[in-house]
Amino acid sequence: MKGTLYIVATPIGNLEDITFRAIKILKEADIIAAEDTRHTLQLLNHFEISKPLISYYKQIEEEKSDTLLDKIEAGKNIALVSDAGTPGISDPGAVIIKKAIERNINIVPVPGACAAINALICSGMSTDEFCFLGFLPVNTTEKRKKLEENEYETKTLIFYEAPHKLIKTLETMLEVLGDRNIVLCKELTKIHENFERGKISDILKEIEEPKGEYVIIVQGADRSRQEKEAEERKNLTLEEHYLYYEKQGLEKKEIIKQIAKERGVSKNVIYQYFMK
Ligand code: SAM
Numbered sequence: 001m002k003g004t005l006y007i008v009a010t011p012i013g014n015l016e017d018i019t020f021r022a023i024k025i026l027k028e029a030d031i032i033a034a035e036d037t038r039h040t041l042q043l044l045n046h047f048e049i050s051k052p053l054i055s056y057y058k059q060i061e062e063e064k065s066d067t068l069l070d071k072i073e074a075g076k077n078i079a080l081v082s083d084a085g086t087p088g089i090s091d092p093g094a095v096i097i098k099k100a101i102e103r104n105i106n107i108v109p110v111p112g113a114c115a116a117i118n119a120l121i122c123s124g125m126s127t128d129e130f131c132f133l134g135f136l137p138v139n140t141t142e143k144r145k146k147l148e149e150n151e152y153e154t155k156t157l158i159f160y161e162a163p164h165k166l167i168k169t170l171e172t173m174l175e176v177l178g179d180r181n182i183v184l185c186k187e188l189t190k191i192h193e194n195f196e197r198g199k200i201s202d203i204l205k206e207i208e209e210p211k212g213e214y215v216i217i218v219q220g221a222d223r224s225r226q227e228k229e230a231e232e233r234k235n236l237t238l239e240e241h242y243l244y245y246e247k248q249g250l251e252k253k254e255i256i257k258q259i260a261k262e263r264g265v266s267k268n269v270i271y272q273y274f275m276k
Helices: 020-028 037-046 058-073 094-102 115-123 140-149 163-177 200-206 225-233 238-247 252-263 267-275
Strands: 004-008 031-034 053-055 078-081 106-110 130-135 156-161 181-186 194-199 214-218
Touching: 004 020, 004 058, 004 094, 020 078, 020 106, 031 037, 031 058, 037 053, 053 058, 058 078, 058 094, 094 106, 115 156, 115 181, 115 194, 115 214, 140 163, 156 163, 163 200, 163 214, 181 200, 194 200, 238 252, 238 267, 252 267
Parallel strands: 004 078, 004 106, 031 053, 031 078, 130 156
Antiparallel strands: 156 214, 181 194, 181 214
């Protein structure tokens, strides 16, 4: 019988943030696949778990996933862990999970800590809808491009960032997204846990030498690209407004309806204007 692939979340700082079930699965698994075996060994030693470890990191995900899945097909149960938090979230995991699905292998999540979610819930920003963007590209042009793509995203934005890139990233956010409210969530679950709330410009003034791990929560745009463009069309003359929609291929009736809607007047008013 085939074994199972367990995706096991581990703490993001405080070692007490591991579930009873995670410990049980790690104790019962035949093999633990870990992003950094030395790092995971410390965790396992803490919980007195002794298991064969196989390294599974980003650069070897493709080839190593096949080897691990062969073992599962031969009946072994494998628990996949990353250095911290939930595997697959800005961490290795996606490749083996995709291949396991293709090979009809049972995948079981063992939930636990995730920095993004814990930063979001304590940020005070809207949790109704959010957009996780992980790490921004290091290259400045690509970083700007990624932010520009999300400039009009009205959902709360979540980013991961390394301390030595934090200031540059905040400066680029200020340029591209404007002076939004953000929450800088530092060292979650650790001794120096801290939430810095304010405008990007204020936080940039206060921050000295960033140290530790950070999640950046950014307030979503106050209006979508469509809303902004509709707002701008109000400055057009009615003729220009008409022409704009005519160029989009809309019929007269539909154009009048759109203009009336965007200007907050009745269709009849617009209709009468053009009749004159
Ligand atoms: N898989 C992990 C998770 O579930 O959160 C994320 C791994 S990613 C390689 C590491 C990044 O997550 C860090 O650079 C930081 O942005 C964020 N992070 C991880 N632990 C954190 C913590 N305790 N406090 C704040 N951010 C953390």
